[in-house]
Amino acid sequence: ELKVEQNPLFLSMQEGKNYTIYCNYSTTSDRLYWYRQDPGKSLESLFVLLSNGAVKQEGRLMASLDTKARLSTLHITAAVHDLSATYFCAVTGGATNKLIFGTGTLLAVQP
Amino acid sequence: DTEVTQTPKHLVMGMTNKKSLKCEQHMGHRAMYWYKQKAKKPPELMFVYSYEKLSINESVPSRFSPECPNSSLLNLHLHALQPEDSALYLCASSQLAGGLFAKNIQYFGAGTRLSVL
Numbered sequence: 001e002l003k004v005e006q007n008p009l010f011l012s013m014q015e016g017k018n019y020t021i022y023c024n025y026s027t028t029s030d031r032l033y034w035y036r037q038d039p040g041k042s043l044e045s046l047f048v049l050l051s052n053g054a055v056k057q058e059g060r061l062m063a064s065l066d067t068k069a070r071l072s073t074l075h076i077t078a079a080v081h082d083l084s085a086t087y088f089c090a091v092t093g094g095a096t097n098k099l100i101f102g103t104g105t106l107l108a109v110q111p
Numbered sequence: 112d113t114e115v116t117q118t119p120k121h122l123v124m125g126m127t128n129k130k131s132l133k134c135e136q137h138m139g140h141r142a143m144y145w146y147k148q149k150a151k152k153p154p155e156l157m158f159v160y161s162y163e164k165l166s167i168n169e170s171v172p173s174r175f176s177p178e179c180p181n182s183s184l185l186n187l188h189l190h191a192l193q194p195e196d197s198a199l200y201l202c203a204s205s206q207l208a209g210g211l212f213a214k215n216i217q218y219f220g221a222g223t224r225l226s227v228l
Binding site for chain 1: 142144151152153154155156159166167199201203205207214215216217218219220221222224
């Protein structure tokens, strides 16, 4: 059974600091996704990573994928308050497009 | 345009009511999904439709009945729900492209917040 774990579950950080969210998954997967969810809102697609060594960057967020370690990271550079949200990683399971989500990381950026 | 539209935004229903949630997309996506999300938890897949046919049912109780009338529309019919079914119900759609470089990103609607009294 494909399982996805994220850590930390909760991250409180100061503006201007850097930090990394980790996403581990248990079996081989074709694609890894990162989503953002604001409180009470829907999920916004941030990145999709397709191959080993893939790196994607958008603004202060950078995602990477190591398929051999079954690990993806979401790195936050010089955090700002607007980045406060819950971040989910997700992988597709098997031959379907079924998404298995990680536990989520609640990010709170303090001024 | 990557918009998935869900109606209603909020729904309150009693345990004996029958109601329906609606989802619409015009991106030409051939896969549509229903997810259930409880507070502070990740979304959990309920159903997947591929090319208007039900392809995955994650052992969802029969009080939830999905329907895909055409490639743009997805409904979720609700009947005799329980208070524990209160949650945010999210619809999503995606392409179903094959191959190593197919992204198949799932785009989510804003959700229907359901309260069962």
